[in-house]
Amino acid sequence: MKIKIKVNNPIISSEMKIRMRSWRSPIALLVYIFILVIFLLIFASMALSTMRYGYSSADYSEVGLVIFYTLSIVQFFIIVLVAPASTAGAISSEREKQTLDLLLCTQMSPAKIVIGKLVSSLLWILLMFVASIPLYSIAFLFGGVNPMAVVTVMLYYFLVSLTAGSIGLFYSTVFKRTVTSSIMAYLTIFLIFILSLVIGYAELFFLSQRGVYPDFAKAFYFNPFIAFLGAMSIALQGSTGSNIFAVTSYQLYTLVIVNVIFLFVLSSFSLLTSMKRINPLKGSKR
Amino acid sequence: MLLKTVNLTKYYGNFLALDKLNIEVREGEIYGFVGPNGAGKTTAMKILACLMNASAGEAYIDGISIMQNPAKAKKLIGYMPDFFGVYDNLKVDEYLDFYADAHNVPKGERGPLIDDLLRLVNLADKKDKYVDTLSRGMKQRLCLARSLIHEPKLLILDEPASGMDPQARAEMKFILKALKAQGKSILISSHILPELSEMCDRVCILSRGKAVVSGNIDEIMDTMGRRAKITIGFLADEDLQNGVAVMRTNDLVGEMVREGNNVEAVFNGTDEDISKLIKAFALSDVRIVSISKTVQSLEQIFLEVIGNEN
Numbered sequence: 001m002k003i004k005i006k007v008n009n010p011i012i013s014s015e016m017k018i019r020m021r022s023w024r025s026p027i028a029l030l031v032y033i034f035i036l037v038i039f040l041l042i043f044a045s046m047a048l049s050t051m052r053y054g055y056s057s058a059d060y061s062e063v064g065l066v067i068f069y070t071l072s073i074v075q076f077f078i079i080v081l082v083a084p085a086s087t088a089g090a091i092s093s094e095r096e097k098q099t100l101d102l103l104l105c106t107q108m109s110p111a112k113i114v115i116g117k118l119v120s121s122l123l124w125i126l127l128m129f130v131a132s133i134p135l136y137s138i139a140f141l142f143g144g145v146n147p148m149a150v151v152t153v154m155l156y157y158f159l160v161s162l163t164a165g166s167i168g169l170f171y172s173t174v175f176k177r178t179v180t181s182s183i184m185a186y187l188t189i190f191l192i193f194i195l196s197l198v199i200g201y202a203e204l205f206f207l208s209q210r211g212v213y214p215d216f217a218k219a220f221y222f223n224p225f226i227a228f229l230g231a232m233s234i235a236l237q238g239s240t241g242s243n244i245f246a247v248t249s250y251q252l253y254t255l256v257i258v259n260v261i262f263l264f265v266l267s268s269f270s271l272l273t274s275m276k277r278i279n280p281l282k283g284s285k286r
Numbered sequence: 287m288l289l290k291t292v293n294l295t296k297y298y299g300n301f302l303a304l305d306k307l308n309i310e311v312r313e314g315e316i317y318g319f320v321g322p323n324g325a326g327k328t329t330a331m332k333i334l335a336c337l338m339n340a341s342a343g344e345a346y347i348d349g350i351s352i353m354q355n356p357a358k359a360k361k362l363i364g365y366m367p368d369f370f371g372v373y374d375n376l377k378v379d380e381y382l383d384f385y386a387d388a389h390n391v392p393k394g395e396r397g398p399l400i401d402d403l404l405r406l407v408n409l410a411d412k413k414d415k416y417v418d419t420l421s422r423g424m425k426q427r428l429c430l431a432r433s434l435i436h437e438p439k440l441l442i443l444d445e446p447a448s449g450m451d452p453q454a455r456a457e458m459k460f461i462l463k464a465l466k467a468q469g470k471s472i473l474i475s476s477h478i479l480p481e482l483s484e485m486c487d488r489v490c491i492l493s494r495g496k497a498v499v500s501g502n503i504d505e506i507m508d509t510m511g512r513r514a515k516i517t518i519g520f521l522a523d524e525d526l527q528n529g530v531a532v533m534r535t536n537d538l539v540g541e542m543v544r545e546g547n548n549v550e551a552v553f554n555g556t557d558e559d560i561s562k563l564i565k566a567f568a569l570s571d572v573r574i575v576s577i578s579k580t581v582q583s584l585e586q587i588f589l590e591v592i593g594n595e596n
Contacts, residue, residue, distance in 0.1 A: 010387035014376065021375040097371035102432070105335050105365045106388035107357070280337045281356055 010108070011116025012123070019124060032082075032128055036074055036135055043070040044138075061144030065236070068139040072153045075132055076160065076228055079125060080193075083161040084185035086124055087168035089178035090117035091278060096178065100278070110279040114271060118165055125161045129154055145236070152235035156228050163224070163263040164189055166270035173277040192266075196223035215247045220255065227259030288313045288471045289334070289440055294343035296329050296495070303329045305495040306343065311440065311471050316462065318482040319475035320588055321492035327475040328368060329495075331444045334473070335365035347440060361389075364433035368445040368475075372417040372425060378404070379413045381428065382435055389436035403431040407461055423454030430461065434470075441465065443474045447481070459485055479585040491591050498591050506587060516553045516560065519576035523547065529572040536563060553579070 019025055047066040091114075094100040103113055139145045167188050171181035200217035207214055220226045230252050237249070247255075276282055289311035296304035304326045311317040319327045332338040334345055336356040345352040352359040373381065379400050386396045404410045407427035412420060420428060426446060433441060446462075447455045459481060462472060476482045482489060483503055490500035499506050520526040526547055533539045533551060538559050540552030553560065560579060567574055582590075 008387070010384050013387075014373070014380070014384045017380070018373060018375045097373075098367070098369050099371045099373065101332075101335075101337055101365075101367050102370055102385070102429075103388065105337055105360060105363070106385060107360060107390050107436075108388045109357075281339055 009112060009116040009119065011103075011113060012120045015117070015120035016123060019120070025124075029128065029131055032078060033131055033135075035078065036071060036132055039070050039074045040067060040135060040138070043067065060142045064139045064142030064144035067142065068136070068145045068149065068236075069232070071132065071135055071139065072228075072232060075129075075153075076157065076225065079128070079157055079161050080164055080189060080224075082128070083121070083125055083164035084168035084189060085182060086121040087118060087165040088172050088182040088185045090121065090169050091172040091274070092175055092178045092181050093172075095176055104278070104280055111275045113278065114169060114275045118162075118169055118271065121165050121168075122158070122161055125157075125165075129157055149232060149235035152231050153228075156231050159260060159263050160224050160228070163267045163270075166267035166274070170270035170274045170277075173274045193223060193225060196220060196226075216251055216255070221258040222262050224259060224263060227256050230255040230259075287311070288348055289317075289473065290346045291330075291334070292344045292346075294330065294333060294345055295341050296326070296333060296338070297341045303495050304333070304340070307492075307495075307497055309490055309497065309500065311473055312487075313439075313471055314466060314469045315487040316466055316472045316474060316485055318486035318489035319473065319492060320479060320482060320489050321475075322592055324494075325492040326495035327492055328444055330492075331365070331442050331473070331475065335363055335442050336360050337365070361436065362439045364436070364438035364441045366429050366433045366441070366443045366446055368448060370429055372420075372428070374416070374418045376417050377413070378409060378415055378417055378420070378428060381417050382431060385432050386435045391436055399435065399437075403434055406434075406464065407431045408457065423450050423457070426450060426454070426458065427461065430458070434465075439471060441470055441472045441474075443472060445475055445477065447476060455481065479588055483585075491588055493592050514553050514582065515550055515580045516563075517548055517550045517576075517578045517580070518574055520547045520549070521573040521575050525573045528570055529567060529574065532566050532570050532572060533563070536566070539563075 044063065044067050047063040091100065094103060104110070108116075133150075136145075136150050164185075168181070168185040171184045171188075172178065175181040175184065196219045200219035200223070203217040203219055204214065234249070234252055234256060287310050289309070291307050291309050294304055294307040295302075307326070307330055309317070319330065321327050329338065333340045334347075334352060336352060336359055340353065347359050347362050350358050350362070373384075376384065382400045382403065383396055386399065387393075391399065401410070401413075404413055407430055409420075409424060409427055409431065412424065417425070417428065426449075430443070430446065433443075443462075447458050450458065462474070462485060466472060474482070474486070486503075488500065488502045489506065491498045491506070518529065520529050526544070526549065530542065530544075530549060533542065533549070538553055538555035540554060542549050542551040553563075555563075557579075560577070564574070564577065
């Protein structure tokens with residue numbers, strides 16, 4: 001009973017109710033699945049066309065892997081685009097609609113409001129994951145993919161959506177207008193992706209000038225997409241016996257662990273700052 | 287005493303928005319905040335609703351410090367802001383259920399409570415309607431029901447009748463009187479002064495963040511000097527000249543304005559003083575044809591106080 005009380009968050013149930021009543025939700029879900037199917041058809045047909053007569057099960061596995069990678073990568077970028085958008089208006093739209101004060105004068109703490117907003121957005125993204133699972137079954141038909149790989153991908157999606165969603169939420173507490181907070185959230189996420197790549201390649205370039213040729217740049221550890229590919233490689237090692245980066249397993253694990261810690265720190269900072277920002281009595285108890 | 291503020295002060299940067307406000311709201315009374323825009327009414331109400339920190343001072347509700355223990359204080363306070371929005375795609379009962387849940391009202395109690403509140407605010411027939419389809423007056427009443435969902439002891443209503451038509455205002459007034467009859471204390475701000483004077487047990491006139499005068503209407507009248515305006519009609523011009531001379535000798539008569547054979551004058555005395563003035567006219571052979579007295583309304587006092595302050 002105690003657990004039930006702690007878990008109860010009115011924002012989650014009302015947000016889900018409001019979201020699912022809108023005609024936009026089923027349309028968005030349909031468009032999402034449609035995009036995945038289009039990519040899947042293109043890449044699967046390309047993979048199938050490369051197969052020769054008398055193909056072996058190894059060839060089939062290649063097609064299965066192509067389908068898996070295609071779905072996972074496309075879905076990764078859709079989530080990176082959707083997660084900040086779904087939270088960037090969480091608090092700013094309450095301000096725009098003049099409902100934030102009504103929430104803040106209830107018994108709900110700022111933390112509960114922020115968590116409620118984030119979880120309701122993540123639940124929407126979770127629904128997108130679940131809707132895409134049947135498409136993964138096509139990869140299993142061809143083989144080459146293990147269930148652990150799908151679980152790894154889903155966990156990484158969760159982590160990335162948590163981080164991107166937290167960043168969106170943070171900006172929605174900073175800016176009064178949803179448009180501004182959305183732009184800032186996308187800009188920040190874009191910088192995380194691009195800066196880590198640019199710095200990483202710069203690092204490799206300068207080291208090569210000194211005659212040092214490392215397998216991997218340290219800045220890449222902070223790139224969620226590279227770490228996501230690394231996590232998939234680890235999960236698929238049992239199936240394929242190889243990874244997409246020419247690095248050791250140790251480096252691969254380090255990449256994923258450092259990135260997971262980085263994303264957790266980023267989301268924790270964003271969430272804690274958001275909670276502090278919407279607290280109208282911050283610094284009270286004089 | 288249900289609500290007490292002690293030297294409540296608020297600065298926005300260097301701007302003093304609230305200057306050592308001291309008010310006391312008793313149980314079961316309607317207390318009015320009157321003041322022009324920027325007087326500090328909303329600031330005071332937001333501090334009392336735990337939506338803003340005070341720069342200095344204290345506020346207690348039922349003995350609980352709002353500053354030290356806002357979570358406990360919130361249980362006792364229902365707040366309705368001057369401007370508020372509603373959620374699209376939520377029905378009236380779902381809207382109230384959401385806020386009931388947010389106030390930790392047990393699920394089993396919510397249904398009957400919502401029905402009671404909807405009856406109180408005359409929205410029982412709108413229970414299954416979407417909130418965004420309601421008229422402004424209905425939304426105001428729904429917001430009032432929302433502020434009552436956790437059965438608070440004190441209601442803080444910031445301009446609850448703003449933007450309403452006369453019928454909706456009358457309905458709101460009726461509901462507030464019903465709430466008072468139920469023993470709720472209400473702190474209300476409004477620009478519609480005649481309504482406030484009719485409804486409130488006591489009022490506080492705020493100007494530039496300062497409580498200029500407070501008390502019940504009669505006390506305020508006394509504080510301000512129970513001023514009235516008298517209008518005297520004289521028979522002829524000669525009577526008017528002599529009458530004005532008589533009035534000038536009376537200390538209770540203030541500023542005079544002539545209109546034809548009538549004189550309108552500020553009069554700071556009682557009815558007995560008026561009868562003495564009539565006697566003085568008779569002794570001076572001043573022929574008067576009419577005399578009438580108009581007592582200053584709260585609005586006139588308000589304008590005078592604000593005028594003096596500015």
